[in-house]
Structure formats: structure tokens, C-alpha cells
Amino acid sequence: MTNVHLPTAANPGPFGHQQRKNFLFPENYTQFNHGSFGTFPKVVQDDMRAWHDRAEQNPDLWMRRDLYVALNDIRAQLAEFVNCDKEELALVTNTTVGVNTVLRSLPFVPGDRILVLSTGYVSVNQTVRYICDTHQDVKVIEVPVTFPISDKDLLAKVEDTLKAHQELKDGSRIKLGIVDWISSVPSVVHPVKELVELLHSYGALVYVDGAHSIGQVPVDLSHLRPDFYIANCHKWLYSVRGSALLYVAKRHQHLIHPTSITGDYTSGFEKEFGWAGTQDYSSLMSILSALKFRKQFGEDAIISYTHSLALEGGKAMAKILGTHCLTPDDHQVGNMVNIALPIKDLNHLKANTKDFMEILMDKYNVYTPAFRHGDHFYTRVSAQIYLELEDFIRLANIWKEVIDDLNASS
Numbered sequence: 001m002t003n004v005h006l007p008t009a010a011n012p013g014p015f016g017h018q019q020r021k022n023f024l025f026p027e028n029y030t031q032f033n034h035g036s037f038g039t040f041p042k043v044v045q046d047d048m049r050a051w052h053d054r055a056e057q058n059p060d061l062w063m064r065r066d067l068y069v070a071l072n073d074i075r076a077q078l079a080e081f082v083n084c085d086k087e088e089l090a091l092v093t094n095t096t097v098g099v100n101t102v103l104r105s106l107p108f109v110p111g112d113r114i115l116v117l118s119t120g121y122v123s124v125n126q127t128v129r130y131i132c133d134t135h136q137d138v139k140v141i142e143v144p145v146t147f148p149i150s151d152k153d154l155l156a157k158v159e160d161t162l163k164a165h166q167e168l169k170d171g172s173r174i175k176l177g178i179v180d181w182i183s184s185v186p187s188v189v190h191p192v193k194e195l196v197e198l199l200h201s202y203g204a205l206v207y208v209d210g211a212h213s214i215g216q217v218p219v220d221l222s223h224l225r226p227d228f229y230i231a232n233c234h235k236w237l238y239s240v241r242g243s244a245l246l247y248v249a250k251r252h253q254h255l256i257h258p259t260s261i262t263g264d265y266t267s268g269f270e271k272e273f274g275w276a277g278t279q280d281y282s283s284l285m286s287i288l289s290a291l292k293f294r295k296q297f298g299e300d301a302i303i304s305y306t307h308s309l310a311l312e313g314g315k316a317m318a319k320i321l322g323t324h325c326l327t328p329d330d331h332q333v334g335n336m337v338n339i340a341l342p343i344k345d346l347n348h349l350k351a352n353t354k355d356f357m358e359i360l361m362d363k364y365n366v367y368t369p370a371f372r373h374g375d376h377f378y379t380r381v382s383a384q385i386y387l388e389l390e391d392f393i394r395l396a397n398i399w400k401e402v403i404d405d406l407n408a409s410s
Contacts (some may be wrong), residue, residue: 015297015305019386030391032368034382035187035212035336038235040290047289048240052282067281068274074287078245081291082214082231084221088253090246090273091284095211096123097259098230098246099178102207103131105256108175110137113165115158115177115204119145121184124209128178141165141174146374148327151191155198162202177204182212185371186326187336187380189217196226205252211235214245215294216334217303221247228252234283236335239290242283246273302385306335310383313392314339317381320396321403326378338378339396341370341403345410351377356402364398 022041025031031039055062071091079086092098112135114128132138143161145154165174177199181192192208199206207228213219215236221229229247233239248256253269264271294302314325314337323340327333343351356370368379379399381392
């Protein structure tokens with residue numbers, strides 16, 4: 001990369017609008033919803049295309065030999081990035097695949113229970129329900145959560161649920177707990193280490209849904225010690241969509257198999273997950289250049305800038321809208337901040353996710369998710385290295401115009 005605006009070790013910036021040239025946005029578009037699908041720098045796209053070309057130049061050499069060398073290199077670099085053993089990582093296309101991989105591999109038996117939070121990602125909680133629907137006497141235990149809530153109170157809610165189940169004395173057991181590191185809607189950083197330890201203390205396995213974690217907060221799996229962990233690299237790490245990492249502690253690997261079984265079945269965790277069938281692996285290959293791109297900035301610098309911008313931008317938007325941010329505690333905010341929308345009539349026919357989406361996209365050429373949580377509608381805004389505070393201010397004024405029009409029609 002030769003762009004003169006890229007940072008050096010002595011000057012880990014500059015961030016903000018100067019970074020737009022490193023991404024693929026047109027001049028008239030500002031991305032405020034990095035959290036849903038991510039996006040990647042031009043150099044990562046270039047690298048992905050180079051991997052694709054390499055495969056086509058000699059498909060047999062690539063598929064039969066070089067692919068495995070490259071996948072091994074990616075796992076090694078990711079293992080260093082998240083501080084775990086390389087042998088505990090597999091590469092999959094996204095968190096939905098990773099969640100299905102584990103849940104559909106674990107041997108659930110009658111009496112098993114799976115604990116989830118009501119704010120868990122919909123596809124994850126629906127996969128749990130699928131497991132319950134297809135297994136005799138396997139049931140979900142959902143902990144109802146409404147934010148804002150302190151870390152202490154969230155932990156107490158989970159422990160109260162664990163204790164209440166224990167007191168049933170009906171022979172059932174909570175086999176697995178699934179908890180977010182950073183929930184999606186609303187976006188809130190959870191006390192994940194304490195949740196893992198709490199669930200372990202009650203004898204449950206723990207699956208950490210870290211879809212939004214890697215690239216947004218420091219990840220140290222040797223410290224966290226979950227049984228299973230999944231993270232999308234294409235959300236906050238800047239790789240191409242269709243790239244994720246799955247962590248399975250060695251003690252459980254004999255139980256876990258890919259969702260698509262291949263000729264390497266029963267050949268061991270690494271081999272089973274090394275070949276997912278004939279497909280384009282270039283999105284996974286892009287993880288290498290995404291990591292290289294980030295190293296030039298420094299992980300601490302990226303996290304510090306985006307977190308600070310989320311806090312500052314959220315407060316600026318709330319002031320313009322005359323509302324508040326969902327989470328009063330700064331440590332519960334990562335790179336995504338939830339700002340209340342000043343809707344007078346929450347039951348207004350136009351106060352819904354679809355109508356808001358169409359107005360924002362068609363009239364203003366912007367988008368941030370809008371959702372109802374508790375007694376308010378919120379919008380979730382993603383901070384990134386290509387944004388500045390003035391972008392949040394512009395977005396707030398757009399939302400104010402949208403909500404003013406809505407309120408006027410009540």
C-alpha cells in the first residue's frame with residue numbers, strides 16, 4: 001500500500017474523512033451501518049481478487065495443495081490476534097454457519113436445556129428453537145432482558161434464572177448457555193467474562209456469540225475461556241463478506257463437525273474444517289490483507305478512535321433529537337451506539353423498520369437500523385475510521401426531519 005495518507009507507527013492516523021479514499025464509497029454516500037454487513041478497503045478487495053486469479057491460473061495446484069497452506073497461515077495469524085491455539089480455530093463463512101455447526105453437532109438428550117437471552121441475535125435464537133423442535137424434551141430457557149440494565153443487574157438476572165431452574169429438581173439440566181459479547185439490536189457490550197464464569201459455575205457449556213467482537217474490542221480467548229466462540233471477520237475486521245472464525249476448545253472438538261460433511265469426516269477437527277467442498281475461498285483469503293491493513297494503524301488506535309467517536313457522536317445526536325442514548329455507561333458501548341428517536345406515537349402505522357428504511361434510503365441516501373426496544377424506538381449508528389463527528393450531526397438532522405414529519409402526521 002503506497003497511499004501517503006496511511007499511518008505510521010509514530011502517527012497512528014489520520015482517521016476520519018481522509019480514510020474514505022481507502023474504501024469504495026462514492027462521493028455522495030456515507031456509510032453509517034457498518035455493523036450489519038461491514039465493508040472492506042480497496043486494498044483488501046485487490047488482494048481478494050489476486051487470490052481468486054491465482055486459483056484460476058492452476059485450479060488443481062490451488063485446490064489440492066496451496067489452499068491448505070494459505071488456510072493454515074490465516075489460522076495462525078488469527079490465533080495470534082485472538083490469543084488462542086491455532087488448532088482450536090476453524091474458518092467458516094459467517095456466524096450463522098458457525099452457530100449451526102456447533103448446535104447441530106452437540107448430542108442433545110431429553111432433559112437438556114439451552115439458555116439464551118431475549119436480546120440474542122434472531123438467527124441464533126431461532127436455531128436454538130430448531131434444535132428444540134427436532135429433539136425430544138430439549139427446551140429453551142430465555143432470560144428476558146430490556147436495556148438499559150447494568151452489568152451487575154444483567155448478571156443477577158441470569159443467575160436468578162439459573163437458580164430458579166436448579167430449584168425445579170425435575171431432572172433437567174442447562175447443557176448450554178449462549179451469550180452475546182456485543183448484542184446486535186440493541187447494540188450493547190455485555191460483561192462476557194463474568195457471564196462465561198457464571199454459566200460454567202452452574203455446569204453449563206458456554207457459546208459466546210462474538211459476531212461483532214473481533215475488530216471492535218480486544219479479544220483474548222485464553223483469558224475468556226469459552227467452550228465455543230464465533231466471530232465474523234467481515235464485520236469489523238475489514239475482510240470480504242463470507243469470512244468468519246470458529247473457536248472450539250480442544251476438549252470438545254471430537255463432538256463438532258462441519259454442517260457439510262466431506263470425505264475428511266472423522267479425520268480430525270483441522271482436516272474436517274479445512275475443506276468445505278468446491279467453492280471460492282478468496283473471501284477467506286482476504287483475512288490476511290485485512291489484518292495487514294489494520295496493523296499499519298495499530299489495533300489500539302482503531303478501537304480508541306471508533307469507540308470515542310461512537311460515544312461523542314451518540315451524545316451529539318441525542319442532543320439534536322432531544323432524546324438520550326440507550327446505555328448510560330460508556331463501557332457498554334463499543335463502536336455502535338443506540339439513540340432514542342422522539343416518536344410521539346409508537347403505534348403510528350409508519351413507525352416501523354421497513355418504512356423508516358425506505359425513507360432513509362430513497363430520500364436521503366443513508367441508512368441506520370431503527371427498532372423498538374422497551375418503551376422507545378432507537379436507531380443504531382456505527383462509528384468507523386472513515387467517519388467524523390460532523391457525519392453524526394448530519395445524520396441526526398436527517399432523522400429529526402423524518403421524525404418531525406412522522407409526528408406531524410399523527
